Every structure is written in structure tokens, then in C-alpha cells.
Amino acid sequence: MAGTGGALAADALPGFFISVEGVDGSGKTTQAGQLAESLSRDGHQVQVVRDPGTTALGERLRALLLEPAADWALEGWAETALFLAGRVQLTAEVVRPALESGAVVISDRYIDSSLVYQGARSIPWEAILELHRICGADLRPDLTLILDLEISAARGRREGRPSLDRLESEPNTYHEKVRAGYLEVARRFPERAVLVSADRSPDAVARDCLELARARLQPRRAV
Ligand SMILES: Nc1ncnc2c1ncn2[C@@H]1O[C@H](COP(=O)(O)OP(=O)(O)OP(=O)(O)O)[C@@H](O)[C@H]1O
Ligand SMILES: [Mg+2]
Incomplete structure (x- = not known):
């Protein structure tokens, strides 16, 4: 099955990789x-990261990408490349080593955000997935929690x-495409992606x- 996996899935590593996704807010x-x-209380070693962010490069890219009053244009492929650059660094510097050490990594956004936010600008999913594969930023989460919420509520x-911020300032039509993109992620990657109703x-x-x-x-930790 086509996945966001490629050569190396996170489930080949001793840790456990959770991504948390959903529309802004x-x-x-x-x-x-x-x-x-909660998982720390259960006795797991847990590391939370944010994407974009966490690394020095990632935090600088985050500031650039989310700058509220950006008075410069950002073409869809350029935006794709900048998010990818942050994710390459985050994966190599933090996520992969933590998973190799057996930790639970919880990522506040990961590859699906690129699929749906840049996908909503007509960048094809296959191209985004292939770029991530080429760059080694394609760790497949063991679990993706998609927090589903109506745009008006968010x-x-x-x-x-x-x-x-720059993306929050996009019109509702854009955010509706993002939400629809997440529903498509859940349909396309049912082995890892679960919709969670966030209106509670x-x-x-x-x-x-x-x-x-x-x-x-638990099944993964039981010997
Ligand atoms: N279930 C909830 N019900 C009501 N308000 C909530 C709920 N969860 C979070 N909030 C509030 O809604 C706001 C957005 O929450 P949060 O920052 O966690 O969302 P986010 O998805 O991380 O947003 P962003 O995409 O901007 O990073 C915060 O003020 C938070 O306190
Ligand atoms: Mg947030």
C-alpha cells in the first residue's frame, strides 16, 4: 500500500511515533x-516536538512561514520546500534519534500537514510524498490523531x-479545503490515521x- 513510509517506517524503530494533526485551532x-x-505517567519516555520548529533551523523557518503580516508572496512549491527543509532537520536531529532510543515521540503536526495545506494549493500529494522520501523525512507515524473540527468552531x-498568522489569515475556503484534506488522509491511510471529534x-x-x-x-511494549 502506498504510505508515507517508503524505505523506513517508524514502526521499524524501537520507539513509538504519534503525530497530531488538524485545522488551525x-x-x-x-x-x-x-x-x-498521561503517557509519561504510564512510564514512557516521551518527547514532544512541533513541526515546523523544535530545531534551531525549524524555529527560524517557523517564524518566517507564520509571520503574520508577511508582505511577500510565497509560491506553493517554495512553501512546500521550506516546510520540507524544517521537517528534514527535525527528523534527522530529533525524531529519529528519539525513536531509536525507544522514546514515544509526539509531533504537533508532521507530513500530513504538508499534504493538506500545500495540497490545498494544488501541489500534488504524490510529489510531496516523493520529496519526503528522497530527503529521508518520511517516517511513518504509528498513530496519527486527526482532530476534526468545523472551521467556524476552530x-x-x-x-x-x-x-x-500567515496561514490562519487565509480565507475560509482555504481552511475548508484543509479540513477536507484531513478527511482524505484518514481515508487513504486508515492503518495509522484516526479521526477524533474535537468538538468536545x-x-x-x-x-x-x-x-x-x-x-x-501496549501490544508493541509487551514482550
Ligand atoms: N476541546 C476544546 N474546547 C474548547 N477550547 C479548546 C479545546 N481545545 C483547545 N481549546 C482552546 O482553543 C485554542 C486553540 O487550541 P490549541 O492551541 O491547542 O490548538 P492548535 O490546533 O494547536 O492551534 P494552532 O493550529 O493555531 O497551533 C486555545 O485557546 C485552547 O485553549
Ligand atoms: Mg498549536
């Missing part, structure tokens, strides 16, 4: 943090923020995420 950062706490949650209290969402993670982690 769906609760990814909240849930990544809660899940990390927008409402972000209203208190001082300013919207943070604790209710967290309970589902933890249950899904435990169900996949």
Missing part, C-alpha cells in the same frame, strides 16, 4: 501536551489571539486520544 498543542503527560477558539471538552478529547495511543502502544 483544533486543539493539537493542547492534546499533544495532555497526551505527553475560528471561534482563536478569536482571543492578538493576531492571526479538552478532557473528553484527551481521553479518546489516550485510549487510542494505549491500544497501539
Whole structure:
């Protein structure tokens, strides 16, 4: 089956790789943090990363890519290449070594974000996947939690923020394409991607995420 795997899937490594995905404001950062706490309490070594970000290069690219009042144009392929560059560095410098050491890595966004956000700009998924394969940034998550939320609800949650970043400032039509892209990710990669309804209290969402993670982690840890 075509996957985001290629040569090296994360499940070939001793650790466990979880990506958290969803539209802007769906609760990814909240849930990544809660899940990390719960899995730490279960006795796992847990590392949370954010994509783009975490590495020195990634954080600089993040600032550039999300700059709220960007007064310069960013062509779709250029945007694809910049997110890819951050992910290559993150994978090589942090995610792969942590998985090799047996840790649970929780990534606040990963490759699916490129599929759906750049896909919504008509960049073909196959090209994005192939670029990631070529660059060794194609670790396949053991579990992808897709926090599904209507765009209007997600927008409402972000209203208190001082300013919207470059991608948040895109029109609703763009964000609707992003949400539809995530539903397509769930259809296309059912072996790893699970839709979680995010239109509930943070604790209710967290309970589902933890249950899904435990169900996949426990068989892997049992000897
Ligand atoms: N289940 C929830 N119900 C209501 N509000 C929530 C819920 N989860 C998170 N929030 C709030 O909504 C806002 C967005 O949450 P969060 O930052 O976790 O989302 P995100 O998906 O990481 O957003 P971004 O894409 O901008 O990084 C925050 O103010 C957070 O406290
Ligand atoms: Mg966030």
C-alpha cells in the first residue's frame, strides 16, 4: 500500500511515533501536551516536538512561514520546500534519534500537514510524498490523531489571539479545503490515521486520544 513510509517506517524503530494533526485551532498543542503527560505517567519516555520548529533551523523557518503580516508572496512549491527543509532537520536531529532510543515521540503536526495545506494549493500529494522520501523525512507515524473540527468552531477558539498568522489569515475556503484534506488522509491511510471529534471538552478529547495511543502502544511494549 502506498504510505508515507517508503524505505523506513517508524514502526521499524524501537520507539513509538504519534503525530497530531488538524485545522488551525483544533486543539493539537493542547492534546499533544495532555497526551505527553498521561503517557509519561504510564512510564514512557516521551518527547514532544512541533513541526515546523523544535530545531534551531525549524524555529527560524517557523517564524518566517507564520509571520503574520508577511508582505511577500510565497509560491506553493517554495512553501512546500521550506516546510520540507524544517521537517528534514527535525527528523534527522530529533525524531529519529528519539525513536531509536525507544522514546514515544509526539509531533504537533508532521507530513500530513504538508499534504493538506500545500495540497490545498494544488501541489500534488504524490510529489510531496516523493520529496519526503528522497530527503529521508518520511517516517511513518504509528498513530496519527486527526482532530476534526468545523472551521467556524476552530475560528471561534482563536478569536482571543492578538493576531492571526500567515496561514490562519487565509480565507475560509482555504481552511475548508484543509479540513477536507484531513478527511482524505484518514481515508487513504486508515492503518495509522484516526479521526477524533474535537468538538468536545479538552478532557473528553484527551481521553479518546489516550485510549487510542494505549491500544497501539501496549501490544508493541509487551514482550
Ligand atoms: N476541546 C476544546 N474546547 C474548547 N477550547 C479548546 C479545546 N481545545 C483547545 N481549546 C482552546 O482553543 C485554542 C486553540 O487550541 P490549541 O492551541 O491547542 O490548538 P492548535 O490546533 O494547536 O492551534 P494552532 O493550529 O493555531 O497551533 C486555545 O485557546 C485552547 O485553549
Ligand atoms: Mg498549536
